Amino acid sequence: MTFQTLLYESPAPHVARIVLNRPDSRNAQDTRLLYELNDAFDRAAQDNEVKVIILAANGPHFSSGHDLREGPEGRDMSQYRTVGTWCGFECAGAERLMSREKEIYIGFSERWRNIPKPTIAQVQGKCISGGLMLVWPCDLIVASEDAAFMDNTLLLGVCGAEFFNHPWEVGVRKAKEMLFTADWLSAQDAHRLGMVNHVVPPDQLADFTLALASRIAEKSLFTLKLTKEAVNTAQDVQGRVSAMQTSFALHQLSHSHNYQVHGQAIDPAGVSPSVARHRAQPQGT
Ligand code: ZN
Numbered sequence: 001m002t003f004q005t006l007l008y009e010s011p012a013p014h015v016a017r018i019v020l021n022r023p024d025s026r027n028a029q030d031t032r033l034l035y036e037l038n039d040a041f042d043r044a045a046q047d048n049e050v051k052v053i054i055l056a057a058n059g060p061h062f063s064s065g066h067d068l069r070e071g072p073e074g075r076d077m078s079q080y081r082t083v084g085t086w087c088g089f090e091c092a093g094a095e096r097l098m099s100r101e102k103e104i105y106i107g108f109s110e111r112w113r114n115i116p117k118p119t120i121a122q123v124q125g126k127c128i129s130g131g132l133m134l135v136w137p138c139d140l141i142v143a144s145e146d147a148a149f150m151d152n153t154l155l156l157g158v159c160g161a162e163f164f165n166h167p168w169e170v171g172v173r174k175a176k177e178m179l180f181t182a183d184w185l186s187a188q189d190a191h192r193l194g195m196v197n198h199v200v201p202p203d204q205l206a207d208f209t210l211a212l213a214s215r216i217a218e219k220s221l222f223t224l225k226l227t228k229e230a231v232n233t234a235q236d237v238q239g240r241v242s243a244m245q246t247s248f249a250l251h252q253l254s255h256s257h258n259y260q261v262h263g264q265a266i267d268p269a270g271v272s273p274s275v276a277r278h279r280a281q282p283q284g285t
Contacts, residue, residue: 001043005033007058008040011210014051014217016044020134023059028067029130034104035080037134038111045115051217051224053115054209055138056122062147063131066105068271077103083111094256097265101162105133106248109163113137114232116225118216122209123147123187124202133163139228141195142209144202147187149195155182157267158254164247168240169195 001008007019018040020027027033044053057063077089077100084107088099112119113136121135124144129151135141151161159179160166166175170185170193178185190196200208216224255265262268 001039003036003040005030005036006040008043011054012214012217014049015054015210015213016047016050016052017054017056017210018044020055020057020063025067026061026064026126027057027059027131028064028069029134030067030070030074031077031080031104032074033067034108038083038108041112041115045117051117051219051221052213053117053119054122054213055119055134056206056209057124059125061125062123062127063134064126065128065130075100083107094252094259097255098252101252102248105130105162106244109133109137110244116228117221118224118228120209120213122205124205126150129153129161132165133161136163136165136169140197140212142198142200142205142212143187143190143196144205145187145199146202147190147199149185149190150182151179152182152270154179155267155270157258157262157270159250160247162248162251164244164251167243168235169193
């Protein structure tokens with residue numbers, strides 16, 4: 001299994017490390033990167049030698065979010081082995097975009113959140129919107145002191161990223177402020193709110209995360225899996241899944257509204273001129 005957009009490493013016994021490797025584009029997530037990331041998670045999940053999975057990123061920033069510059073060629077779903085059951089990627093109207101976003105956005109994030117093995121996100125620099133959809137599905141988050149988090153989808157006329165986990169990550173009131181203002185959430189504030197487990201100096205980020213992973217990897221894998229499932233279920237019986245489905249429907253309503261008003265899935269007023277020039281084709285966020 002070879003990857004174009006990420007690295008797959010084995011840095012310590014029983015630990016796999018997946019590294020986003022598009023640093024020149026600040027690890028913007030195009031369709032290929034998301035499918036490769038899904039394949040890499042599957043590889044680690046199916047490898048009996050792996051107990052803990054680290055998700056890291058090369059370059060100064062973890063991820064700038066979904067790649068709004070991706071053209072129609074890259075977005076052509078026929079070139080990927082899709083994993084969901086929704087399909088309909090060539091349909092007309094709202095069905096086409098909803099199908100795509102069910103597959104590669106909320107579908108992947110939910111899928112990764114439910115990988116039985118412990119996962120740890122290792123975050124430096126900026127982590128924006130779609131970037132949250134990579135780190136929030138992980139069980140633990142270790143951030144460097146320079147890490148900062150933002151969901152700026154409201155500026156694009158959209159009511160939050162597809163994987164709408166904000167209330168569970170930072171609490172209801174801070175989730176509203178985070179979305180209403182589209183302001184940065186510092187690593188320190190994210191730690192105080194319980195979204196981040198540890199904040200460490202940038203030069204210690206990789207070593208600290210690997211040491212944490214190795215400590216967990218000393219434990220029984222089956223017991224780790226059962227423990228993870230117990231905690232995830234405790235969250236889900238509080239209504240997380242139902243709330244997520246409603247948020248996703250509202251998200252699709254945002255896109256449909258933008259198509260009617262702006263002729264594309266997002267409000268172009270919220271993107272930079274350079275991004276706007278790349279968005280000749282209707283596409284999602
Ligand atoms: Zn969307």
